[in-house]
Amino acid sequence: MSKRRLLIVCPDASGLALLTSMLKSLGHDIDEVPNDRAALRLIEREPVDLVLACVDPGDSDCLELLTYLRRKHPGSAAVLMFPRLHPERSKEAIRQGAAAVLRYPAPAAELRAAVLQALEMAPSRRPSPAPTDDDRPALAAEPATPTPVDEPRPAPLPPAPPASREPAPIGTDPALRQILGLANTLASSSAAVLLQGEPGTGKSELARRLHQGANADGRPFVAIHAAEFGDVAGLDDPSAPRRDPGQEWQACLARAAGGTLYIKEVGALGAALQTQLLREIQLQDMEAASGRNGSERRPARLVLSTSEDLASLVEQGRFRQDLFHRINSVCLTAPPLRRRGDDVELLAEHFRARFAREFDRPVVGFTRDALDVLRRHDWPGNVRELQGVVQRAVVLCHGPRITATHLGPILNPHRGARSARANASRPHLALAVRPLKEALEEPEKQIIIQALQALNWNRQETARMLDINRTTLYKKMKKYGLLVDEPMWVD
Known part of the structure; x- marks a missing residue:
């Protein structure tokens, strides 16, 4: 992916150096100027993708550069970065189109997240070169000729279409970047791909x-949950039509002919499917081996996902062994959020800026x-859980910054300590033996409760969050006794 061009405007030389060092790891070209006038001269010579400006909110003309842009x-x-809090000026800047307003100096993760978010919403201003065969996997989403509508892209990661409800894989974690690199390599292939990872x-x-x-070129993308095939969706409603x-x-x-058919939770497919x-x-493999280009039909590229252990399903007789070996040959595993270190803070800032x-x-x-x-929480619901928590916090927050109180009881930093002390004082409870099935179900119940609480008991959004x-x-x-007050809950 081509570099983006950033311009940092700061009257303080040490501040310029500090901000540049914070953003250097993003891998983009960075210019530095001390004031608005120098910024205007540089932008007129060659437009930039993003301007990061340190301004004094007390100056009446502090938003002139923003207005010009x-x-x-x-x-x-x-x-924009303000040396002190100024809610009114911050609101005005956001209304005039600023992607974010930060306190100067801001933590490096907060600054990088704001820049990533802003670049996601800004089209690249540099023309993409015609891709060579070697470049095509990485550049396949950047056509050489401009399209009528620029697609928003998170930077510096590979481009992504905006239509997904799934949280975008933003971050600097090495495991995540390796997976994204492999995805770029596989993008130009027609082989079926299996995506593994927790919900x-x-x-x-x-x-x-x-x-x-x-x-x-805009071919169809059809996504369907494996459990939606057949009459599964009608089990709780006898009047629902059977399929x-x-x-x-x-x-x-x-529907997906010539494009992509994405089947979520492939382990839920019945034997016939x-x-x-x-x-x-097998048919697609034979067509590829014989050199047929699909003139008789337009096959859909198959992408499958699972949060289950398919090998275990094979052992249980619930999944075909030959199918497992066929789809497991090209597999990408998305890392859980708890193993992604500083990405928690980066993603939290990304969602904070978006929902604000x-x-x-x-x-x-x-x-x-x-x-x-946020750093201490183990995120059983992963990025989708973090997204819901930050969304709720932004809605509840009436000040400039989200506090621990806004994060809700599911992230209460004292809850774990209280539980540990309680168990320590009653060791016979800690050693109590429960049936294995009941013990295994407890984590699932807690994940569902946490998701429901984070999304104000909205079942539709909770189902999306849990995939x-x-x-x-x-x-x-119903199984876990969570429908007692059902009429009061909102979908």
Whole structure:
């Protein structure tokens, strides 16, 4: 991916050096100027992708550079930094188009997250060269000729289409970047790909990236949860129409013809559809081996995901062994958030900036206590859980910064200590033996409760967060006794 061009405006030489050092790791070209006048001269010579400006909110003309950018260079993003809090000026800057307003000096992670978010919303101003065969996997989503609508892209990571509801895989964790690099390499291939990972780790976004790289000309992307085939969705409603899984399978292939068919939780497919899937993969392999280019038909590229251990399902007789070996040969595993270190802080800032803009809230960051709470949490719901927690916090926050209180009881930093002390005082409870099935179900119940609390008991959003359909969520809530006050809950 080509570099973006950043311009830092700061009257203090040491401040310029500090901000440049914080952003250097993003890998973009950085120019430095001491004032607005120098910035205007540089931008007129060559427009930039993003301007990071340190301004005094007490000056009446502190937003002049922002006004100029909106009028003359609307494609350039702007991030402002104030040396002191000024909620009114921050609101005005956001209304005038600033991507974010930060306190100067800001923590490096907070600054980088704001810049990544701003670049995601700003189109690249540099023309993409015609890709060579060697470059094509990395550049497949950057056509050489401009498209009518520029796609928003997180930087410095590979481009992604904006339509996914799955949280974008933003971060600097080496394991994540390795997976994204492999996804770029596989994008130009037609081979079936299996995506593994816990719920909420970004598998759907990876699927869309694979699709965009291989189908940058707007071919269809069809996503369906494996449990939605057949009459699964009608189990709780006897009046719901029954469906033929085979017909639905063929309909999905037809809708995705020439594009990508993404099947979530492939382990939930019934035996008949597992056979259909295996036949389709074998047919595509035979067509590729014979050199046929799909003139007789337009096959859909198959991308499959799972949060289960498919090898275990094979041992239990619930998944075909031959199908498992066929799809497991090309596999990407999304890392869980708890293993991604500083990405928690980076993603939290990304979501904070996004929801502050969406809800028009003057929230410019997190307090240190709040960040400590975020770092300590183990995130069983992964990035999707973090997204829901930050969204809730932005809505509840009426000040400039999110505090630990806004993060809710599920992230209470004292809860674990209280539980440990309680168990220590009652060792007979800590050693109590429960049936294995009940013990294994407890983590699932807690994950569901945490997700429901984070999303104000909205079942539709909770199902999306947990990457299951609403019927499955309803069954599990009923199983765990969470439907007592059902009429009061909002979908």
